[in-house]
Amino acid sequence: MKIFVRAMHANPSRDNKELVKLLDGLVFPGSLETNAKKMIKFSYNDLPRDYKTCLLYLSIFPKVEKISRSRVAQRWVVEGLVSKEDRHSSLRQAKRCFDQLADRWLVCPAKVSAEGKVKTCTVHDIVRDFITIRARKQHIMDPRLSQHLARHFSVLSNIRLRPSENIINFLMKPSRASSQLQLLKVLDLEGSRFSNYQQYLSNVCNMIALLKFLSLRNTDITRLPKEINKLQQLEVLDIRQTEYLHVSAIKLIVLLKLKHLLAGSVDASWTVSTVRMPHKITRMTALRVLSHVQATEHRAWELHKLGELWQLRKLGVVIDDSRAQLYYLLKGISDLNESLQSLSIEIKPASTYPTAPDTFLANEARRQKPPKFLESLSISGFTNYIWLLPLLTSSHDVLTKVTLQKTTLDQDDMEVLAKLKKLRSLRLRQILHIRDQRELLFKEKERDRTPNNKDKDEENNCFEALKYLVVEGGGIAKIGFQGRAAHNLEKIVWSSGFTEMESLSGLRNLPELKEIDFEGGSIPHQEILEAIPKTVHIKLPYCEGP
Incomplete structure (x- = not known):
């Protein structure tokens, strides 16, 4: 139905x-x-x-x-x-x-x-039965491969493997499994865990010259073979969630047709660990997605070279909390101001407790050209880096999604966010310290009542376009909405972590609110639940017992 x-x-x-x-x-x-x-x-x-x-x-x-x-x-x-x-x-x-x-x-x-x-x-x-019959009739599904093997390869790849065999049998001797390896475009090894990965991949790189998609996601691979550069038709390389992969695994790759390089592992605290940037990254000008790579400690200038990847649409980088790396990164982003649409910056903590950025760095950053078409921005750092936000957005009419993580937050920062006219989604993760008694307050803009100014409601609304608010990992105990601020909000997700939920106020000011999802292990107080309008769907965390 x-x-x-x-x-x-x-x-x-x-x-x-x-x-x-x-x-x-x-x-x-x-x-x-x-x-x-x-x-x-x-x-x-x-x-x-x-x-x-x-x-x-x-x-x-x-x-x-x-x-x-x-x-x-x-x-x-x-x-x-x-x-x-x-x-x-x-x-x-x-x-x-x-x-x-x-x-x-x-x-x-x-x-x-x-x-x-x-x-x-x-x-x-029932849908699977329906599509499987038609896929076989239209020769989309190879009848000689069982499903646990077919998912690894291109369709109609003429791979010959018995149902009792597994992907290792193919990787050990690719030529035995197929006489038409040049037709293979996809090799998807996601989730396949076994030893001797490097030797097996050497076999693949020597035999399958026209491969376009290679996924090693969530595997036990530790290094990439030097033969990887033989895959000169490769367009997608996915090495995410490879926790044992050496940090220098891709430093020597030069794949001229590569369009998507996907790397990095995220742990339970949302911290990204990843591989270092390829030394000859500027030769791979076809790249559209580079996410996430890490700057080499003593080669901060390499971050400026990212600006030569003029087709880059999505960039994710991990840098140290240092003046040089942040400065060169901002210079590289400035050169991408016509193309960049999504940006994620993870700033690793310094050996000593970090301080606010110095005047030199702030002034130099302001001289760079911000991306014109940036739609999504994520900043993670153990100090207040929200000052980067206005420097990375040339227009307040473009940015639609912002994620702030492991940072401090105060009411001045909220006013910076309120200026983003198209902001639809705001995600706050592990806010380390929030002033004003740990309260996240969405305030209505003060009205200008001078005679020459027309007092229009729409001119005074903050967070006008905001529809989704996600608060995760603690640090915030209270959330409040004043007047018509965020009055188009449709969904709130609040996972308080180890922070006790104290209040959720002003919900009557949100006529479009449809759902509140209390994720994680914390169940809100009864007073919070009673303050939620009856028209709003409430989703509580699952807890065993009474």
Whole structure:
């Protein structure tokens, strides 16, 4: 029924003949599974041709697997299932396709962000049966490979492996498993854990010259073989969550067609550890996504070289809390002011307790050109680096998402954030110290009542566009809303960590508020719950016992 209702929502002006045909095909009384498949077919037939192919592609993943939006979108693009004028447009189209499948409930959301974006999904058994039959008929799914093997490779790759074999059998002797290795575009080893990774990868690099997508995410790999540079057609290299990977693992790579280099592991405290930046990064001018890499301790000037990657759209860096590294990073970002759309800066603490930035650094930073089209910004540092925010945004009309982590916060900082006219999502993680009795206060702007100024409400609203507020990891005990500040807020996620929740006030000033999610182990006081309007959905953390 969800699939049917969402199909109607996607196309409400459909011809009446389609509905009559569907009704005639249903059996009453009849098999629930039979009618369900007819509903699925009804929605499936609505999809554009390339979206149908992308849905059928999901049949190669095992039943229990949670399929990542970003991962499968990358695979669709390199497999040629989504084709636009350039790869950037193709990837946007692939992500739109995933969102459309989720909107129509042809895939089931598994992990959903605070903003409501589906990050991972699963495929319902009945939908899986439906797409598996069609995938085999249309020769999208290789009938000779079992699902636990098919997910590793390109579709129709002519890989010959028995169901009793595993991915190691292929990596040991790739030529034995296939006589057409030049056709292989995807090798996805995510989650595969075994020893001798470096030797196995050497075999792959020597045999599969046209590989475009290589994922080593969440594996036990410690180093990359020197033969990695033979993969000169490689477009995506994913080495995230490789906790044993040496910090210098990618310093010698030179892959001229690489577009996405994804690295870094995040621990339970949201701290990023990652590999050092390649020494010849400036030669890889095709890069669009570089996230996350670490600046070399004594080569701070390399951060300025990032400005030569003129196609870079998304950048994530880890730097030391030092004047030189921050200065050269800001110079590099200045050179990317026409292209950069997403920026994440993780500032590691100094050996001594850090102090506020000195006057020299602040003045030099102001001389740089901020990115014109920056939409997402994340700053993590053990001191107050929110002063960077206005320097990194040339226009208050572009930035839509801000994450601040491991920093101090006061009411002056809130006024800086309030100036961002398009800010839709604000995430505050592990705020170390908040003044005014640990209260996060959204204040209405003071009105100018001079005779020459028209007193319009819309001119005095702070956080006008804010829809999602996420507070995680403690440091904030009170949240309050005054007047019409943040009056379009729709969802609050509050995970207090070890900080006791004391108050949540002013909710009556939020007419659009639909949901409050109290994550983590802390259950709010009864007084807080009683202050929440009855129209707001409350989600409490799961706790065992009474």
